Amino acid sequence: MFDWIKHINKEYPEFWKKYLSKFDHRSKRFITLNLEISGNDPQKDVIFSFGGIGVFNNAIVVGDSFEVIIPQYKYLHDNGLDNEFIIESKQDKLSENQAIEAFVNYIGNAVLVGHRIHHDVDLINEALEKLGCGRLKNEALDIEIMHRKLNDITDRQFSLDELAQFYKIPSADRMTAIDDAYIMALLFLKLKSRLGIN
Amino acid sequence: MRNSIAERIADFLKDFPPFNKLSYDDLLRIASDIRVVTLDKNQTLFKINDTLHDSFYVVGSGVVNLTVIADAEENLLNKCVPGDIFGLRPFFARNNYMMTAKAREDSIVYAIPIAAFRPFVAQNSAVLDFLLESFATNSRNPADKEVRGKLISDTHITTEPQPEMQFFQSLSYNKSPLTASTATLVKDIASKMTEHLSDCAIVTQGEIPLGILTDADLRSKIATGRFPVTIAVDRVMAAPVISVPENVSLAEAQLLLLKNNVTHLVVTVDGSDKSPLKGVISQHDLIAAQANNPGILIKEIKRSQHPRELKNVREKMAELIRSSLSKNIPMPHVANIASEINMGIIKRSVEIAILDLGSPPARFTWLAIGSQGRKEQLLLTDQDSMLVFEDVAAEKHKEVKDYFVRLAKRTVAVLEKVGYPPCPNGHIASNIVWCRSISDWVKQYQSWMTTPGEKSNEISPVFFDFELAFGESKLEEALLDVVYSNARRNSFFDYLGNDALRKPPPLSFFKKFNVEEEGEHRNKFDIKLKGIMPLVDGARLLALGQNLRGITNTYMRFKQLAMLEPKFSETYLSCAEAFLTLSKYRALEGMKYDSDGRYVNLEELSKIDKEKLKAALEPMRELEEIIKDKFRLTQFS
Numbered sequence: 001m002f003d004w005i006k007h008i009n010k011e012y013p014e015f016w017k018k019y020l021s022k023f024d025h026r027s028k029r030f031i032t033l034n035l036e037i038s039g040n041d042p043q044k045d046v047i048f049s050f051g052g053i054g055v056f057n058n059a060i061v062v063g064d065s066f067e068v069i070i071p072q073y074k075y076l077h078d079n080g081l082d083n084e085f086i087i088e089s090k091q092d093k094l095s096e097n098q099a100i101e102a103f104v105n106y107i108g109n110a111v112l113v114g115h116r117i118h119h120d121v122d123l124i125n126e127a128l129e130k131l132g133c134g135r136l137k138n139e140a141l142d143i144e145i146m147h148r149k150l151n152d153i154t155d156r157q158f159s160l161d162e163l164a165q166f167y168k169i170p171s172a173d174r175m176t177a178i179d180d181a182y183i184m185a186l187l188f189l190k191l192k193s194r195l196g197i198n
Numbered sequence: 199m200r201n202s203i204a205e206r207i208a209d210f211l212k213d214f215p216p217f218n219k220l221s222y223d224d225l226l227r228i229a230s231d232i233r234v235v236t237l238d239k240n241q242t243l244f245k246i247n248d249t250l251h252d253s254f255y256v257v258g259s260g261v262v263n264l265t266v267i268a269d270a271e272e273n274l275l276n277k278c279v280p281g282d283i284f285g286l287r288p289f290f291a292r293n294n295y296m297m298t299a300k301a302r303e304d305s306i307v308y309a310i311p312i313a314a315f316r317p318f319v320a321q322n323s324a325v326l327d328f329l330l331e332s333f334a335t336n337s338r339n340p341a342d343k344e345v346r347g348k349l350i351s352d353t354h355i356t357t358e359p360q361p362e363m364q365f366f367q368s369l370s371y372n373k374s375p376l377t378a379s380t381a382t383l384v385k386d387i388a389s390k391m392t393e394h395l396s397d398c399a400i401v402t403q404g405e406i407p408l409g410i411l412t413d414a415d416l417r418s419k420i421a422t423g424r425f426p427v428t429i430a431v432d433r434v435m436a437a438p439v440i441s442v443p444e445n446v447s448l449a450e451a452q453l454l455l456l457k458n459n460v461t462h463l464v465v466t467v468d469g470s471d472k473s474p475l476k477g478v479i480s481q482h483d484l485i486a487a488q489a490n491n492p493g494i495l496i497k498e499i500k501r502s503q504h505p506r507e508l509k510n511v512r513e514k515m516a517e518l519i520r521s522s523l524s525k526n527i528p529m530p531h532v533a534n535i536a537s538e539i540n541m542g543i544i545k546r547s548v549e550i551a552i553l554d555l556g557s558p559p560a561r562f563t564w565l566a567i568g569s570q571g572r573k574e575q576l577l578l579t580d581q582d583s584m585l586v587f588e589d590v591a592a593e594k595h596k597e598v599k600d601y602f603v604r605l606a607k608r609t610v611a612v613l614e615k616v617g618y619p620p621c622p623n624g625h626i627a628s629n630i631v632w633c634r635s636i637s638d639w640v641k642q643y644q645s646w647m648t649t650p651g652e653k654s655n656e657i658s659p660v661f662f663d664f665e666l667a668f669g670e671s672k673l674e675e676a677l678l679d680v681v682y683s684n685a686r687r688n689s690f691f692d693y694l695g696n697d698a699l700r701k702p703p704p705l706s707f708f709k710k711f712n713v714e715e716e717g718e719h720r721n722k723f724d725i726k727l728k729g730i731m732p733l734v735d736g737a738r739l740l741a742l743g744q745n746l747r748g749i750t751n752t753y754m755r756f757k758q759l760a761m762l763e764p765k766f767s768e769t770y771l772s773c774a775e776a777f778l779t780l781s782k783y784r785a786l787e788g789m790k791y792d793s794d795g796r797y798v799n800l801e802e803l804s805k806i807d808k809e810k811l812k813a814a815l816e817p818m819r820e821l822e823e824i825i826k827d828k829f830r831l832t833q834f835s
Binding site: 053056058059060061062063065067092167168169170175176178179182185186189190193 | 200201202203204206207229230231232233234235236238259304306309
C-alpha cells in the first residue's frame with residue numbers, strides 16, 4: 001500500500017521518465033503481447049522472449065512489431081537446462097535489461113492485449129523493479145476475459161487454441177512468441193468489433 | 199529488427215502474381231507496410247460509392263465476394279479466394295468504388311498501402327502491366343481466367359453480359375494458327391490440319407499471310423477432283439486474305455465475314471495483309487464469344503486437348519445452370535443438358551487418356567454410375583465410374599487389365615483436374631476392384647444379387663444405375679441382362695428395400711425439419727440423405743421390380759412407374775415432382791456456397807421455400823408404405 005513512499009524522490013532511469021511522459025493522452029494504439037516464460041511465479045521465473053504486434057484502427061500493423069529473445073544464461077544454468085537452441089537461433093537477442101528497455105520504448109502508452117495477460121505484466125513489473133523503475137502504467141485487456149464476457153461464460157477457461165478455433169482463425173506456422181501474438185491480434189480484432197471497443 | 203510476421207506474409211505473397219515478379223527483399227519491405235484486417239462473415243469491406251481507401255487488398259484466407267447492384271438486385275461479379283487481388287481502383291482512378299466487397303465467410307485480408315506499393319510498380323513494368331490489365335479487364339468469361347492469372351477486375355458496371363454490350367467486346371481467337379509455305383503440298387497440309395483439329399491453314403511467306411486454305415476449299419477444289427491432292431498449295435488457296443487488326447470487336451468481325459462471304463479472318467499486326475500474321479478468327483470463335491450455349495459447350499469439349507480447357511467448359515456450364523435455374527427453366531431440361539455436358543466431359547477425358555496411352559488392347563466400356571449414371575448431376579459432385587472390358591485369353595488377362603487400370607487412373611486424374619473429386623468410397627474405375635472383365639462383372643453382379651449382404655455388407659446400390667459414357671454398348675447390354683434376369687429374387691429386394699428404408703426420417707413428429715445435431719453442419723438440413731436418397735433408392739427398387747430397363751433417371755422412373763401401376767400413380771407422380779423440387783433446392787444451395795449443396799441452411803430460406811421443401815418431403819412416407827407392402831418387408835429380413 002505504501003509502495004509510493006518507497007519510490008518518492010527516487011531518480012528513475014532516463015527511458016522510464018520518457019515512458020511516463022507519454023501518458024498525457026489516451027492512446028488509440030493496441031499491442032498484443034505474448035511472452036514465452038518459464039512459469040507463472042514472478043519471483044522465480046524469467047522471460048525468454050517477447051512477441052508483440054500493433055493494432056491500430058481495426059487493422060494489424062505488420063510493421064509495428066517487436067520480437068526479442070533473452071538468452072537467460074543464468075536461469076538456464078541454475079536449472080540445468082539446455083539453451084543451445086536459443087543461442088543458435090537467428091532471432092534478435094538482447095540481455096534482459098536491454099530487452100526490457102527496448103520493450104518499454106516500443107509499447108509507449110499503448111493498450112496491452114494478451115491471453116492471461118496479468119501473468120505477463122507481473123513478470124515484466126518484476127524485471128522493471130530490478131532496473132529501478134516503477135510498474136507498467138498501460139491499460140491491459142485479456143482476450144480470454146473478453147471472450148467469456150461476450151458469450152456469458154463464467155465457469156470455463158479457454159486456451160489460445162480453443163479461442164482460435166472458436167473464431168475460425170487459421171493457426172498454422174506457430175513457432176515463436178510473435179506467431180502467437182499475431183493470432184491474438186486477429187482474435188482481438190474479432191472480439192473488438194463484437195464488443196464495440198474503439 | 200527482424201519481423202517474422204512480415205516474412206510469413208511475404209512467403210504467402212510470393213506465390214501469386216504480380217508479387218512473384220518482385221524480389222524477396224522488396225516483398226519483405228512491402229509486407230512490413232501491410233495492415234491485416236479480419237472480416238466476419240457477411241461483413242462489408244467497401245461499398246459502391248464509398249470513398250477510395252488508401253490501399254488495395256489481397257485475400258489471405260477465406261472468400262470475398264465482389265458484387266454490384268443492378269436492378270435493385272445484388273449481382274455477384276467475382277469470388278476472390280486466397281491470393282486474389284481486388285480493390286485496385288485507387289491505383290488508377292480518383293472516383294469512388296464501383297463495387298461492393300463483402301466477406302462470404304470469415305476472412306483475413308491484407309491491405310497493401312498504395313503509397314508503399316507504387317515505387318515497386320514504377321520500377322517493374324511487368325507488375326504495372328499486370329495491374330493495368332487486371333483493372334481494364336472487362337469480361338466475365340471464365341475462359342479468360344487463365345489469361346488474366348489471378349486478378350480480379352473492379353471496373354465492372356453491369357454484370358449480366360448484355361447482348362448489345364457483348365458485340366463490342368474484343369474476341370479471343372486462335373493466336374497460333376497453322377501455317378504453311380507456298381510450295382507445300384495440299385495433301386500434307388490436309389493431314390496437318392486433321393492432326394491439329396484445325397479447319398484452316400494460312401499460307402505465308404516469311405510472316406506475311408498470302409492466302410488461306412480452308413475446309414471449304416478442300417471440299418470444292420480437291421474432293422471434286424478438279425485438282426489432284428499433290429498440287430502445291432498456292433494454286434488452290436484463297437487469296438488475298440481478308441485481314442483485320444488485333445482487338446477487333448465481335449460486331450466488326452461478324453460484318454466482315456458476311457460482307458466478304460468468307461469463313462475466316464486473318465489477324466495481322468496493323469490490319470493490312472502486308473504485315474506479319476498474328477492469328478486467325480473463325481466463325482466458331484464468333485459463336486463461342488456470344489453465348490454459353492449448350493451445343494457450343496459440347497463442341498468445345500470435343501475440341502479440348504487439355505484438362506484445363508475442359509475445366510473452362512465445366513465452369514461455363516455452372517454459369518449456364520445458374521442462369522437456367524434463375525430463369526425457371528424446367529428442371530428436367532436443365533438436368534438433361536447438365537448430364538449431357540458432363541457425359542461429354544467424361545467421354546473426352548477417356549479419349550485424352552487413350553491418346554496418352556495408345557489404343558486399348560481389347561474392347562471396353564466406361565460406365566458412369568451413381569448420380570451421373572442417373573443423369574442427375576447438376577453440381578460438381580464426385581465421380582463414380584466402372585470399367586468393363588471384354589474377355590481375353592487367360593494368359594493375356596493380366597496385361598490387358600494392367601492397361602485398363604492405367605487408363606482408368608489417367609482418366610480419373612484428368613477428371614480430377616477438371617474439378618470432379620474421386621468418390622470417397624472408392625467407387626471409381628481406377629480402383630482395381632471396379633475395373634474388370636465382363637465375365638468377372640457378371641459373376642460380381644450375380645453374387646450381389648443372389649446372396650446380398652453375405653460376402654460383403656456393402657453392395658453399393660450405385661452400381662445398379664449405370665450409363666454408358668464411352669465404348670462398346672454391347673458390354674453394357676450384357677450387364678443389364680444379368681441385372682434384370684436376376685432381379686426376380688426376393689432376398690435381393692429384401693436387401694435393397696431395407697437399405698432404402700433405413701434412412702432417417704426428414705421431418706420430426708411435429709413436422710419440423712430433422713436438422714443435423716452436431717458437427718460442422720449443425721442446424722443444417724441434409725437434403726441428400728434425408729430427401730433425395732430415399733426417393734432415388736425407392737425409384738431404383740421399384741424400377742428393378744417392374745423390370746424397367748434402360749431408364750436410370752429417378753424422375754423418369756417415377757413417371758414410368760405411374761403409367762405401369764395406375765393404382766399408385768398419384769404417389770409416384772408426386773414423388774417425381776418432389777424429386778425435382780429437392781434437386782433444385784440442392785442445386786441452388788450448392789451454387790450459393792460452391793459446395794455440393796448437400797447441407798441446406800434452413801435459416802436462409804424464406805418461409806415459402808421452407809413450406810415448399812416440406813411439401814416435397816411429404817410423398818416419401820407414402821412411397822415407403824408402397825415399398826413395404828409390395829416387397830413384404832419385415833423388420834428382420
